[in-house]
Amino acid sequence: MQQLLFDFISKYISLTDDEKNVLLSLNLFHSVKKGTILLREGQKTNNSYFVLKGCIRSYYLIDGEERTTAFYTEMEAMTPACALSNTPSDYYVSCLEDTMLTISNSDMTEEVNGKFPKFDIMCRMFSAEMLAKQRIDFDEFKTSSPEQRYLNLLQKRPDLLQRVPQHQLASYLGITPQSLSRLRSRLVKK
Amino acid sequence: MQQLLFDFISKYISLTDDEKNVLLSLNLFHSVKKGTILLREGQKTNNSYFVLKGCIRSYYLIDGEERTTAFYTEMEAMTPACALSNTPSDYYVSCLEDTMLTISNSDMTEEVNGKFPKFDIMCRMFSAEMLAKQRIDFDEFKTSSPEQRYLNLLQKRPDLLQRVPQHQLASYLGITPQSLSRLRSRLVKK
DNA sequence: ATCATATCTTAACTTTAGTGAACGAATAGC
DNA sequence: GCTATTCGTTCACTAAAGTTAAGATATGAT
Numbered sequence: 326m327q328q329l330l331f332d333f334i335s336k337y338i339s340l341t342d343d344e345k346n347v348l349l350s351l352n353l354f355h356s357v358k359k360g361t362i363l364l365r366e367g368q369k370t371n372n373s374y375f376v377l378k379g380c381i382r383s384y385y386l387i388d389g390e391e392r393t394t395a396f397y398t399e400m401e402a403m404t405p406a407c408a409l410s411n412t413p414s415d416y417y418v419s420c421l422e423d424t425m426l427t428i429s430n431s432d433m434t435e436e437v438n439g440k441f442p443k444f445d446i447m448c449r450m451f452s453a454e455m456l457a458k459q460r461i462d463f464d465e466f467k468t469s470s471p472e473q474r475y476l477n478l479l480q481k482r483p484d485l486l487q488r489v490p491q492h493q494l495a496s497y498l499g500i501t502p503q504s505l506s507r508l509r510s511r512l513v514k515k
Numbered sequence: 516m517q518q519l520l521f522d523f524i525s526k527y528i529s530l531t532d533d534e535k536n537v538l539l540s541l542n543l544f545h546s547v548k549k550g551t552i553l554l555r556e557g558q559k560t561n562n563s564y565f566v567l568k569g570c571i572r573s574y575y576l577i578d579g580e581e582r583t584t585a586f587y588t589e590m591e592a593m594t595p596a597c598a599l600s601n602t603p604s605d606y607y608v609s610c611l612e613d614t615m616l617t618i619s620n621s622d623m624t625e626e627v628n629g630k631f632p633k634f635d636i637m638c639r640m641f642s643a644e645m646l647a648k649q650r651i652d653f654d655e656f657k658t659s660s661p662e663q664r665y666l667n668l669l670q671k672r673p674d675l676l677q678r679v680p681q682h683q684l685a686s687y688l689g690i691t692p693q694s695l696s697r698l699r700s701r702l703v704k705k
Numbered sequence: 706a707t708c709a710t711a712t713c714t715t716a717a718c719t720t721t722a723g724t725g726a727a728c729g730a731a732t733a734g735c
Numbered sequence: 736g737c738t739a740t741t742c743g744t745t746c747a748c749t750a751a752a753g754t755t756a757a758g759a760t761a762t763g764a765t
Contacts, residue, residue: 385658394654406647416654438636445635446628452642457596459646463653464584464606467689468575470723471752491713499657504752506714511751660753661722681743694722696744701721 326354326425329377333400337447344441351437353427357420364405364418371411371431373404379424380488384496385416393493396421396485402455421489471500472508516544516615519567523590527637534631541627543617547610554595554608561601561621563594569614570678574686575606583683586611586675592645611679661690662698 327349334340340348354377357363364370366386374381376397383403384393394416397403407414408431438444465477475498478485485494492502500508517539524530530538547553547569554560556576564571566587573593574583584606587593597604598621628634655667665688668675675684682692690698 385654387658392658394657395650404643404647406651409644409647415651438639442632442635445632445639449628449635449639449642452639452646453594454599456642456646456649457594457599459649459653460585461596461605463649463656464575466653466656467584467686468577468582490711492711496657501753502713503715503754507752510714680741682741691723692743693724693745697722700744 326377329400330375330427333375334447337450338443347437347440351429351433353429353433355426355428357424357426359420359423362417362419364407364414364416366415366417367413369407369411369413370405371408373402373408373429373431373434374418375402375427375429376400377425377427379426380421381418381424381426382421382489382493383416383418384493391417391493392496394497396482396489396497398484402451421493466499471498471504472512474498475505475508475512516567519590520565520617523565524637527640528633537627537630541619541623543619543623545616545618547614547616549610549613552607552609554597554604554606556605556607557603559597559601559603560595561598563592563598563619563621563624564608565592565617565619566590567615567617569616570611571608571614571616572611572679572683573606573608574683581607581683581686583686586672586679586687588674592641611683656689661688661694662702664688665695665698665702 330348330353331340331345357379363374363381364372374397376399378399380396380398381403382393382397383395383405384391386392395403403418405414405416405418434444434448438448466474469477478494478498489497491505495502495505498505520538520543521530521535544567553564553571554562564587566589568589570586570588571593572583572587573585573595574581576582585593593608595604595606595608624634624638628638656664659667668684668688679687681695685692685695688695
């Protein structure tokens with residue numbers, strides 16, 4: 326499991342055994358049961374998450390309805406906005422499946438990055454890459470119809486359609502569950 | 516004009532005169548006329564832009580139609596996705612107004628960050644902050660109707676409604692110019 | 706295994722967005 | 736200043752999404 330993290334890091338920087346041991350001493354790795362809520366609306370945290378195996382999901386509670394905005398699966402990272410702004414969270418984060426992940430907080434990041442400046446470089450590269458990827462996702466969302474967005478998801482993350490309940494996918498696509506159901510039956514007829 | 520950049524940087528790190536001089540030696544500052552296209556579809560670049568005064572806009576050309584996805588105004592930065600992936604750009608970037616901006620490339624970033632590691636820290640902080648902001652924008656977009664998105668824009672960036680042509684705002688809101696026009700007259704009647 | 710709950714689908718109806726076309730108004734180029 | 740183009744609005748029509756409700760299926764808890 327730890328090797329998964331090291332493999333990921335090696336895409337950006339190379340680690341000495343010494344550096345690996347510092348990471349291992351931090352007690353980063355956690356196993357979380359399906360349904361566990363990692364972060365609640367109104368709660369403060371400065372945790373960051375990195376999914377090694379499984380899936381976590383962020384959602385807002387609007388008029389009593391869950392509105393799912395993101396899924397994070399294998400080798401994806403999330404830092405809740407509230408962790409940076411130090412304000413109460415606007416949304417929930419929960420585990421969709423039994424999940425293995427790392428949980429780190431800003432103190433740990435400060436400490437490690439202070440000790441090994443190359444971690445700053447990695448974080449910079451990784452953040453910039455995430456920012457660009459998310460920008461493209463946003464652009465595609467804006468320039469597509471719900472149907473195109475569904476077909477796009479089918480292409481890009483077919484696994485999600487298997488592992489995620491329909492109604493969560495719907496709000497992820499920016500539509501109601503009924504519309505998604507209708508849209509799908511429309512596509513089958515074609 | 517240079518002071519604007521230093522003021523911005525000072526939100527993250529403090530600069531010595533030496534460091535400031537290195538930045539000034541890089542010939543970062545440019546004045547660009549309205550309508551100038553900074554980046555074309557199909558073109559490669561590794562430039563990054565930081566707007567000091569004015570406004571730049573990114574847009575796709577889909578079926579001969581411009582689809583605007585972002586506006587960058589005072590104290591906002593953009594690095595085109597193609598600059599990181601080193602692939603041809605999928606979109607255009609052009610100046611909506613006469614604009615003062617800094618243009619840097621990845622070589623310059625490497626050089627400066629190599630010399631002064633604290634720039635890595637700044638970039639890391641800034642990227643993480645941008646990522647969180649953009650995530651929130653995306654979430655709001657997903658969980659809102661076109662009408663709510665318009666009202667939200669009115670609240671958050673009222674300046675854009677003054678300085679940007681209606682049809683560009685429309686695609687920024689993910690709708691057609693006709694729909695925006697209709698939506699606005701619907702709101703007036705209320 | 707049973708019951709309660711959650712999930713997915715379907716349907717009828719309402720509301721809103723997309724489309725194509727037409728029209729003045731504003732803008733830019735000559 | 737005049738003309739051509741672009742821009743914003745309106746209209747009629749079509750297509751799709753939201754809403755409310757109902758029924759069927761699947762899931763989870765005891």
